[in-house]
Amino acid sequence: MKRRELVIVGGGPAGMAAALAARAAGVEDVLLLERDQHLGGILNQCIHPGFGLHHFKEELTGPEYADRFAALVHADPGIEVSLRSFVVKLGKDRELSYLRPGAMEDIQAGAVILATGCRERTREMIPIPGSRPAGVFPAGLAQKMVNMEGWIPGREAVIVGSGDIGLIMARRMALEGVAVKAVIEIQKTSRGLVRNVVQCLEDFGIPLRFQHRLTAIHGADRVEKVSVVRVDDDFKDIPGTAFEIACDTVLVSVGLIPENELLEMAGGAVDRRTNTPVADEVNLTSLPGVFACGNACKVYDLADSVTRDSELAGRMAAKYLGVPA
Amino acid sequence: MKRVMTCIECPQGCRLEIEADGSRVISVTGHKCKRGDKYARQETEAPLRTLTTSVLTRGLELKMLPVRTSRPIPKDKLFDAMRAVKTIVVTSPVKTGSVVAENFLGLGADLVACRPLDKL
Numbered sequence: 001m002k003r004r005e006l007v008i009v010g011g012g013p014a015g016m017a018a019a020l021a022a023r024a025a026g027v028e029d030v031l032l033l034e035r036d037q038h039l040g041g042i043l044n045q046c047i048h049p050g051f052g053l054h055h056f057k058e059e060l061t062g063p064e065y066a067d068r069f070a071a072l073v074h075a076d077p078g079i080e081v082s083l084r085s086f087v088v089k090l091g092k093d094r095e096l097s098y099l100r101p102g103a104m105e106d107i108q109a110g111a112v113i114l115a116t117g118c119r120e121r122t123r124e125m126i127p128i129p130g131s132r133p134a135g136v137f138p139a140g141l142a143q144k145m146v147n148m149e150g151w152i153p154g155r156e157a158v159i160v161g162s163g164d165i166g167l168i169m170a171r172r173m174a175l176e177g178v179a180v181k182a183v184i185e186i187q188k189t190s191r192g193l194v195r196n197v198v199q200c201l202e203d204f205g206i207p208l209r210f211q212h213r214l215t216a217i218h219g220a221d222r223v224e225k226v227s228v229v230r231v232d233d234d235f236k237d238i239p240g241t242a243f244e245i246a247c248d249t250v251l252v253s254v255g256l257i258p259e260n261e262l263l264e265m266a267g268g269a270v271d272r273r274t275n276t277p278v279a280d281e282v283n284l285t286s287l288p289g290v291f292a293c294g295n296a297c298k299v300y301d302l303a304d305s306v307t308r309d310s311e312l313a314g315r316m317a318a319k320y321l322g323v324p325a
Numbered sequence: 326m327k328r329v330m331t332c333i334e335c336p337q338g339c340r341l342e343i344e345a346d347g348s349r350v351i352s353v354t355g356h357k358c359k360r361g362d363k364y365a366r367q368e369t370e371a372p373l374r375t376l377t378t379s380v381l382t383r384g385l386e387l388k389m390l391p392v393r394t395s396r397p398i399p400k401d402k403l404f405d406a407m408r409a410v411k412t413i414v415v416t417s418p419v420k421t422g423s424v425v426a427e428n429f430l431g432l433g434a435d436l437v438a439c440r441p442l443d444k445l
Contacts, residue, residue, distance in 0.1 A: 037386070040440075047377050047391035047439065053335050061377050063391045063440035067421045147379050150389050175378060175407055194338030198331045199374070203400065302336060 005029035006317055007096055007109040009087050009262065012041020013303050014294020014310040015115035016069040019079050021314030022113075026323040028078055031107070033085040033098055039073060040066030041117055043303065045144045048168050050195075054304035065303060090262040094289055111289045111317045114263055115310065118256040118295040120165075126254050128160070130227075133219030139165045139253035143172065152176050154249025158226050159183045160214055162190040162197070164301070166253025171200035173251075180206045181245050184228060186213045186235060191255075193301070214250075215242065223248050256299045263292060274298075283313040291317055330368060334360040341365045373397035376406050377439070380425065382415045384445055390415050391439040392425055398434050406430055418443050 006027050008015045011034030019030050038044060043051070046062030053059055056068065073079050082100055089097040094109040120138040137145075137153055143165065145151040157178050159166045162185040170180045183201060188210050190197050201208050209228070215237070216227040230241035258275045260268075269278035269286040277285040277292045285292050293313035294306045326346065332339040337357060343365050344351040353365040367373055375397045379389035398406060409429050419425065419438040426436040 044391075044440070047379060049375055049377055049393065050336070059335075059375075061391060061393055061439045064421060067440050147391065148387060148389050150379065150381060175376075175403065177407075193336050194331050195333040195336060198338075199333045203374070 010115035011039040017310035018314035021311035025318035039070040114292040130217035135223035157249040161253035164192040167196040167200040174204040372400040395435040
C-alpha cells in the first residue's frame with residue numbers, strides 16, 4: 001500500500017483552499033482527489049457573480065473564483081491532482097481506496113481532509129403530495145442543466161423555497177425566457193440574501209409568496225399545475241386561501257445536506273439530523289487525523305467563508321502531521 | 326421624493342434611503358461603505374447590471390462556456406443581450422478573461438470568458 005502524507009477528498013473551494021494552506025504550512029506531499037474532470041466543484045455551475053468579495057476584494061463569478069485557486073493548485077509541484085477519481089472506501093486508520101480511469105488505488109494516508117461538499121434536499125424530504133410527473137427538479141440540478149449542459153428544463157416554472165439557489169435560479173430561468181410564475185416560501189422571510197431577493201426577483205417582477213406552501217403537484221406525464229395555500233404562524237393551512245398555478249416545471253430549493261458517507265464508513269460520528277460530523281471544533285471529526293471542511297462540515301452561505309475555514313483545516317492537518325517537524 | 330432600496334453590491338444588503346428629485350439624487354443614507362452611495366446614485370439615475378450567462382461551444386471540453394459582460398450594462402438591455410448571446414458559438418480554446426465577443430451590443434461592453442476551456 002502506497003503511503004501519502006495528506007489526502008484531500010474533493011477539489012471544490014474547500015479542498016483547494018485546504019491543499020494550498022497545508023502546503024503553505026509545510027506539508028510536502030498532498031494528493032487531491034476530484035471525481036469530476038475539472039477542479040472547482042459546485043463553483044463550475046455557479047456562473048452568477050457574488051464570489052470573492054472577502055477573499056479577493058473584488059466581485060467574481062463562481063468559475064472565475066474557482067479558476068484562481070485551480071491555477072495555484074496546478075502550479076504547485078507538491079500537490080498531485082487526480083481527476084476522475086472517486087473514493088470508494090475509507091477506514092478508521094486512514095486507509096483509503098479510490099477508483100480512477102483504468103485503476104483502483106489503495107493508499108495509507110497520514111491525514112485525510114474530507115472536502116466532499118453537500119447534496120440537495122429533495123422533494124421527498126419536504127413531502128409534497130400529488131402525482132409523480134416529469135418536470136420536478138432540485139434547483140441545483142436545474143442550475144447544472146441550464147448553465148453547463150444547455151438544457152432549459154421547462155417553459156413555465158414555480159420555485160419552492162426562497163434559499164439563494166432558488167432565487168438565483170429564478171433569475172437564471174427568467175433570463176432564458178422561462179416564465180417564472182412564483183417563488184413559494186413557507187416561512188415569513190427568505191433564507192436567502194436580501195441582495196438576491198432584490199436582484200433576482202424584483203428586477204424580473206417575480207412574485208415571492210411568504211407563508212405559502214405547495215399542497216400538491218398535478219400532472220399525468222408532465223407537471224400541469226400546482227396547488228398552493230396560505231399558512232398561519234403555526235404553519236397550519238388557512239381555509240379559503242387555496243389557489244392553483246399552471247406550470248410545467250417545479251424547482252425545489254429547500255436546503256442542503258452535508259455529504260459524509262466516507263466519514264460514516266470509517267466509523268466517524270455523524271449527527272443524524274444535520275448529517276454533519278460530531279466534533280468539538282469546526283473542521284474536526286471524531287477520528288484522529290480525519291478532518292472535514294467546507295460544506296461537508298457545515299452548510300455555508302458564502303464560498304469566501306468556505307475558503308477561510310478550509311485554509312484553517314489545511315493548517316490543522318499540517319499540525320496533526322507534525323509539520324513543520 | 327424619498328426612495329428606499331436594498332444595496333446589492335455585497336451580501337450585507339444595506340437598506341438605503343435616497344432623497345431624489347426625479348432621477349437627480351440629493352442625498353443617500355444607510356450605506357455602510359462607499360459602494361452603497363455609488364450604487365444608490367447609479368440605481369436612481371440609470372440602473373446597471375452585470376450579465377452572466379453561458380454560451381454554446383463546439384469542439385471544446387464542456388458544452389457551455391460561462392461568460393460575463395466586461396462591465397455592467399443598462400438593466401433594460403439584459404434581454405437584448407441574452408438574444409445576442411444566443412447567436413454566439415465558441416469554437417476556439419479560451420482562457421479566463423478571453424474576449425468572446427467584442428462590444429457585442431454596441432454599448433462598449435465585451436463578452437468575456439469566466440473559465441479556461443481547451444479543445445476536446
